[in-house]
Amino acid sequence: MKAENVGDVSVYTVAGAETARPLPDWLARRRKRSLKNDVEYQNRIELLQDFEFEEASQCIRISDDGEWLMSTGTYKPQIHVHQLSHLSLSFARHTTSLNTTFQILSTDYTKSIHLQSDRKIELHTQGACHYETRIPRYGRDLIYDRHSAEALIPAVGLDAEGNGEVFRLNLEVGRFMKSYHVDIGADEGVETGLQGSIGVGAVLVAAQAENTHNLTAFGTSIGTIEFWDPRSKSRVSIIGGQEGEVTALDFDSSGLSLASGTSTGLIKLFDLRSPVPLLQKDQGLGFPVKELMHMTTASQEKKVLSADKRVVKIWDESDGKPWTSVEPLVDINSVAWCKDTGMLLSANEGKQQHAWFIPELGPAPKWASFLDNMVDEMAEEVRTETYENYKFLTKPELKALSLDHLVGKTSLLRPYMHGYFAASKLYDQARLIANPYAWEDEQNKRIKEKIDKERESRIRGNKKVKVNQRLADKLLKRQERRIEPDLKAGALGDERFAKIFEDEAYKIDETSREFKALNPSTNIELLDNDAELHAKLAAKYSDDEDGSDVSMESDDEIVQKPKPKEKVEMKVSSSSRGGGREARDTAFGSRAQKSGRVTKSRGADVVGERSVTFVPESRKKKFEETVEPAAKPRRSDARRSASTNTFRKM
Incomplete structure (x- = not known):
């Protein structure tokens, strides 16, 4: 499991390829044979069984109950469904055309709707493809309105009236309803009624605030965002002035904030009550934004996830400050988030799909709860390597390892700033030769650290009280002898006995007959002296040939039997x-x-x-x-x- 630290946030790659291009089968088999004796390769983790496609994956979604994972990919075009509780592939289903995007209709995987690249819309059940139909023009996105049971498909081109269209397929009645007409600009040189030329506009993306006001937003190729009310089937507002095409939209949980991403990598946060953006942020690489997602961390901080084909970034919603980022070696097509957890999954252009775990974002999902313990163990290890296979050493460290004679004479040491980079294998061998007991020393050091950590909870010093200080010290000493001392245990931590150490009325008279009868060996006058006098008296009477007896009581008090003058x-x-x-x-x-x-x-x-x-x-x-x-x-x-x-x- 590979770990990367971006600022103060750690990102663990628990699934995914380490190379941009998959190796040929014959080379992959040879590599596996060469790694059969590699301990690190043998102890690797495979988070999900068969979490890959033969060539690439296109889209990925997680069911509402969090138990199922559905993804589409190629080649051949197919659908994979994973049962997360079993960490395994449940089934794979092939289709006749490539999948553009899809939505899960039920709380589990049993009902789903898929938009295919050949203008087909397929409805799948747990057994097979239940029904398929075709739309007039190529679709670009697909969302599902749960309140009206309608599938909304933004499409390319113009209708007979010269407007862009969003097709409405009502799944309850089983027919197409009147489309939403969105303004995507005119197509000059093409007669009205045709689908348009190659450069014709399109409705590219859609988003809906289904948990609040249920407004639907559509992003167009001319940089506008239109808001439609599904109840009245009419446009209620429009936001323009975007630089480039609008390629991603997402509402937050309150429904008042909208994040939009463009084809130039520019992201804006809008408050629906104002046309002026609250925040503007650049993705940085100039690629179209493919995913936008509002998130809440384990510490209840609001973050926004934005992804293009190269990098996934998570930043603060209020000021846009970067929080962490993930940059795989292959292009990203889609990103899914296991809600209320720190797990991110992706569909990409590589053979293997990726999975990242971010502990600061949230705990591991219940189907991968073992990741929490593994991450805690890895966090305890001290990593000083700048690169994976190299160790940075200073000149004093080289001298301690007897490697200073290699400086300037070989390529094993590569100079960098005030030190040198050495191969990890060379460093390990030199350290073992210089100190054969390094492993034992490290083990003893860790054991000592754990013991010292446990001892920190032991009682230190004396607890100062107003009344009966001697009784409080006596109780503290008794608690120190326990295996797991606790200041809250016993009379000191019990509220019922609090007045004994606070109220003067409960002060113990050590000169009374009752006290002397219960403590016959206690010498009050001697206990009132300081520690130096105690030590002198103990030494004096222990060396006296015909002197009196000096004994040590269980409470570490020196008790002297009086000697007649x-x-x-x-x-x-x-x-x-x-x-x-x-x-x-x-x-x-x-x-x-x-x-x-x-x-x-x-x-x-x-x-x-x-x-x-x-x-x-x-x-x-x-x-x-x-x-x-x-x-x-x-x-x-x-x-x-x-x-x-x-x-x-x-």
Whole structure:
């Protein structure tokens, strides 16, 4: 699928030939055999099956229900009907003469009327040609008046009264009615009553505002536009002064604006209430305008489509500013638009018919809805190629790829402005040699971009509230741990709990007994300090050998268990700790020789108890004890000590 960017609008060619002339059959078969291993050729899209004619196509229309596509072409003259929901050709029907134009009478394909190049008018049903008749002179256009069930055929030449004619074929009663007489000028040198010479005038085109006032407009070869009322069968107005022949007409949906195109490529927009054109625009190439169409984009902007045989242009209705354009390689004969979508179809002088998709114009039709996903994927790709098979490189890029030695020595690099054009194959090979992991790097880069895009939706920073800021921060941190955090979820986004963070009456008193009972590990004084003090306290108490315990709560708050400022520690000396002296002999024999009572040791490894040895000593023995902040005086009585369970003076 080929993509082109015209300004800010992308146009995707989803069907159509890439060459102006079709290749011969033998050359086409050889080319297909050579492309059998081409991945791009194997993955190509064929939007509609058999969307082509053997030589060329003449006219194309889409049914009102949007389910059927009818087109005519040659050679041999035939009619193709595609069922769009199946993306395939429903049937093909041959005719005896070339088709000039046609109209679909029913909401689907079952009834249609065709104007042939040999002055015949054929009525077709879903089975075959139902009826055919002939008009006196060659027809140039065909429209259908649904209110009166009449087919109107503008024709060439003069009638018996010297006027141009628009034939009326009433399909309800099955006969021709009195024709509309349109002024197309006189034919000098030809007697009255004859059809005229080669240069005689003609009524070339017709248009009708069938959804509003139902006026019918006829464009002539002398540059005039006549308006007729089908109810009174009379002329109501005329606009003259057009440069060249009027070859295209179209009413907008309101019926008040009329677009006209001439044989010189000049387009004018008229308000029916004024003979002066509101806007004048030149198609630019000097060819006759073949199609005019009022359109509305997906953003409800009013646009006008104009087409000659070389280019299709879409421009703004208010100021004529160009919006986008499509320029195929073959001549265009007719253009159809799938209403309320971005799909354009064409009949042209090439073998294959064309289809273009413009996402900015509208979504893909329901029968080709897969185009939306394909276009989104293609839009994500970064395209830096100026031409299809060449890559533009600057000198630093050539040096990075080790291709700078080819500058001026070979035709592989073509200088252009401040850089060079290199073949795409050469660029791909050089990039692969310079960086064998380029594909993996690109894949990792895209993965990282997707991850970063998903992370953009995560909660950043703190949400400032009037009351209970600490509670709001706590709820935010909990939401950040979720897989898909949402600020609107939970109490913060619920309107029922809005007053908790706005009204002072709902402020939480963190010094109250109820709050401390529900949050026993929360230290209010510590939480009121700044973040730097938190870090210092955490470092201090984590390194303190006999310090208090510092723990990290689930809400990332530092909670310190308080440490008493002054703690009194009692240390009692015994005979086993003699203040640096050697340990006394406590064997059973030596103890038996001494008087006094000795407490038997239970072992130093007993859990929950303490081993104390009592040895008779002199009264002058000083009892070692350390008291903070001041040591108590030594007691001289034989009273029992509650702290060390020791009897003195024994």
